[in-house]
Amino acid sequence: MHSPSEQDYIQQLSIDCVIFGYQQQQLSVLIPKLHFKGDFWALPSGFVYQTESIDEAAHRILEGRTGIRNIYMEQFRVFGKTERSSRQFMDQLVQLNEEMALLQELQQKEYDWITRRFVSIGYYALVDINQVKPQRHDIDESIDWYPVKQLPPLIMDHAEIVQEALYTLRRDLDTRLNAYNLLPETFTMKEVQQLYEAIFDKPFAANNFPRKILEQNILERLEKRYTGAANKAPYLYRLRNHSPANEPRP
Amino acid sequence: MHSPSEQDYIQQLSIDCVIFGYQQQQLSVLIPKLHFKGDFWALPSGFVYQTESIDEAAHRILEGRTGIRNIYMEQFRVFGKTERSSRQFMDQLVQLNEEMALLQELQQKEYDWITRRFVSIGYYALVDINQVKPQRHDIDESIDWYPVKQLPPLIMDHAEIVQEALYTLRRDLDTRLNAYNLLPETFTMKEVQQLYEAIFDKPFAANNFPRKILEQNILERLEKRYTGAANKAPYLYRLRNHSPANEPRP
Numbered sequence: 001m002h003s004p005s006e007q008d009y010i011q012q013l014s015i016d017c018v019i020f021g022y023q024q025q026q027l028s029v030l031i032p033k034l035h036f037k038g039d040f041w042a043l044p045s046g047f048v049y050q051t052e053s054i055d056e057a058a059h060r061i062l063e064g065r066t067g068i069r070n071i072y073m074e075q076f077r078v079f080g081k082t083e084r085s086s087r088q089f090m091d092q093l094v095q096l097n098e099e100m101a102l103l104q105e106l107q108q109k110e111y112d113w114i115t116r117r118f119v120s121i122g123y124y125a126l127v128d129i130n131q132v133k134p135q136r137h138d139i140d141e142s143i144d145w146y147p148v149k150q151l152p153p154l155i156m157d158h159a160e161i162v163q164e165a166l167y168t169l170r171r172d173l174d175t176r177l178n179a180y181n182l183l184p185e186t187f188t189m190k191e192v193q194q195l196y197e198a199i200f201d202k203p204f205a206a207n208n209f210p211r212k213i214l215e216q217n218i219l220e221r222l223e224k225r226y227t228g229a230a231n232k233a234p235y236l237y238r239l240r241n242h243s244p245a246n247e248p249r250p
Numbered sequence: 251m252h253s254p255s256e257q258d259y260i261q262q263l264s265i266d267c268v269i270f271g272y273q274q275q276q277l278s279v280l281i282p283k284l285h286f287k288g289d290f291w292a293l294p295s296g297f298v299y300q301t302e303s304i305d306e307a308a309h310r311i312l313e314g315r316t317g318i319r320n321i322y323m324e325q326f327r328v329f330g331k332t333e334r335s336s337r338q339f340m341d342q343l344v345q346l347n348e349e350m351a352l353l354q355e356l357q358q359k360e361y362d363w364i365t366r367r368f369v370s371i372g373y374y375a376l377v378d379i380n381q382v383k384p385q386r387h388d389i390d391e392s393i394d395w396y397p398v399k400q401l402p403p404l405i406m407d408h409a410e411i412v413q414e415a416l417y418t419l420r421r422d423l424d425t426r427l428n429a430y431n432l433l434p435e436t437f438t439m440k441e442v443q444q445l446y447e448a449i450f451d452k453p454f455a456a457n458n459f460p461r462k463i464l465e466q467n468i469l470e471r472l473e474k475r476y477t478g479a480a481n482k483a484p485y486l487y488r489l490r491n492h493s494p495a496n497e498p499r500p
Contacts, residue, residue: 011261013369054330054369078325078371080304119263119304121328 009047014120015058016158017044017073018165019066021145022182023129025198028145029162030134031152032065035141038096040089041152043161045120058123065143067135072179073125076168079157080119087115089155102139124165126180149201170200174216178239186222186236189213259297264370265308266408267294267323268415269316271395272432273379277448278395279412280384281402282315285391288346290339291402293411295370308373315393317385322429323375326418329407330369337365339405352389374415376430399451420450424466428489436472436486439463 019030034040046061048054054075063069090111097103106114134143146152151162173196177183182195193209204212213219220240225233269280284290296311298304304325313319340361347353356364384393396402398416401409423446427433432445443459454462463469470490475483 010263010367010369013260013263048330048369050367051332053332054328056332075328078304078328080298080371082301082303082306117260117300119260119298121330 008049010050012116012118013048014118015046015048015054015061016079016120016122016161017058017062017065018122018124018162019044019062019068020124020126020148020165020169021129021132022126022180022195022198023145025194027148027198027201028129029148029151030066030132030143031146031154032137032140032143033152034093035139036093036097036100038093039152040093040155041158042155043158054121058121062123062125065135065137065140066132068125068127068132071125071127071132072176072181073123074168074172074176075121075123077122077161077164078119079122079161081157082117084119084157085115085117086156090115120161122161122165124169126169126176126182128182131181173199174218177218178241183239186224186238188234188236190234192219192237258299260300262366262368263298264368265296265298265304265311266329266370266372266411267308267312267315268372268374268412269294269312269318270374270376270398270415270419271379271382272376272430272445272448273395275444275448277398277451278379279398279401280316280382280393281396281404282387282390282393283402284343285389286343286347286350288343289402290343290405291408292405293408304371308371312373312375315385315387315390316382318375318377318382321375321377321382322426322431323373324418324422324426325371325373327372327411327414328369329372329411331407332367334370334407335365335367336406340365370411372411372415374419376419376426376432378432381431423449424468427468428491433489436474436488438484438486440484442469442487 021028021030030044031041032044034042044061044065046057046064048057052060055073058073058075059069062071062073094103129145134145136143148162148166151159153159154162183191189210192213193204193206196209196213197203214221218240219237222236222238224236271278271280280294281291282294284292294311294315296307296314298307302310305323308323308325309319312321312323344353379395384395386393398412401412403409404412433441439460442463443454443456446459446463447453464471468490469487472486472488474486
């Protein structure tokens with residue numbers, strides 16, 4: 001845990017990152033396990049330097065814990081309840097790990113700083129698991145992908161933060177497919193359906209899914225068909241350069 | 251301008267409110283004009299007390315400037331660029347209004363506090379203009395509804411904040427119709443279409459709109475028809491108690 005200083009960071013503001021990974025038709029979340037007694041899993045989190053934007057802070061935090069750079073991340077919600085603080089978790093951590101030098105280094109002032117009320121901005125990303133190499137930080141015992149349906153117990157409100165990220169991921173999937181980079185250059189309708197089924201955790205009717213997805217106007221059907229199959233060759237698609245209608249966002 | 255104290259508020263965190271109003275098929279925004287020389291329009295804004303949640307702060311700020319209570323508000327985005335500060339605006343304000351007692355009361359320390367970098371959480375609401383009575387605050391010269399297409403010049407990044415709120419309003423309209431309370435108990439398809447046209451600022455094809463909106467599964471068609479019209483009576487609809495599919499949000 002790098003020592004936060006009152007001068008360097010914006011007070012009482014933190015960032016929590018939910019990194020979704022997709023591989024073999026399964027959706028997972030990247031979660032470090034802390035290198036302390038007591039089995040603590042916590043989302044990659046951190047603070048905002050006075051000299052960086054909140055987006056820059058989110059990317060820095062992500063890279064520091066995972067080695068991942070330059071991926072598409074987006075804020076999805078602020079968690080700002082009055083009682084939101086790491087005090088309970090930190091007290092428990094200290095109690096179980098009294099002998100550890102890392103914690104002894106934490107001065108009382110820093111401890112008080114960290115355990116104040118924090119308003120946290122949630123950021124999420126969705127990446128191809130094959131393309132990232134998670135890296136352990138000093139304070140991590142391990143860092144792993146956990147299936148979104150079998151997450152370990154998370155500290156504080158981090159489980160709620162994952163659920164809110166999942167809600168946003170599903171809501172915005174149609175308009176973010178380009179950014180996520182999860183599909184090859186060209187692909188079949190079946191590959192798209194598998195991606196949607198993994199993210200929504202439900203089957204879509206094969207006779208209805210193509211119409212629904214094509215109505216969104218995010219895919220473009222190519223002349224060339226997929227030729228690997230022995231049976232009737234399916235159409236190939238690619239992503240349009242999608243800009244949603246009526247989107248005044250700068 | 252009530253004097254902010256360093257102890258009472260979370261540092262460098264503010265809230266900006268975009269209040270959309272709907273009336274006579276037009277979408278407007280509620281904006282106070284500041285009671286200072288220089289024609290300054292600014293969104294209803296404020297800070298977050300240590301003892302309140304960010305949602306509570308948003309409602310308090312809204313009520314303080316508008317007299318509106320208990321309306322549905324939702325956070326939509328955080329504005330967190332490094333250079334985001336009211337310094338330039340405040341310097342200009344002070345220069346133009348040097349003789350004003352209100353500004354003289356602002357101690358240097360408070361001035362420095364207010365003009366630091368602020369990360370701001372945007373909240374938006376959509377209300378029926380007939381149902382609210384905007385109220386002037388001490389520091390407002392006036393408070394008025396401005397058509398969203400003819401907004402006055404706004405301070406800082408407030409124009410961008412309005413655009414982001416508009417983006418979110420359009421994106422989420424289908425799932426929030428209930429909360430907004432803009433339609434009567436029962437209504438015709440034409441009334442729904444007029445609402446959508448005002449908010450999206452574009453016409454929808456009358457032969458296509460009903461199918462599109464009914465596919466969203468937010469409306470329920472009644473047996474009873476509208477009987478006021480002399481010509482063929484249109485169907486009446488009401489809002490379903492809508493809970494969007496796949497919405498894990500708590």
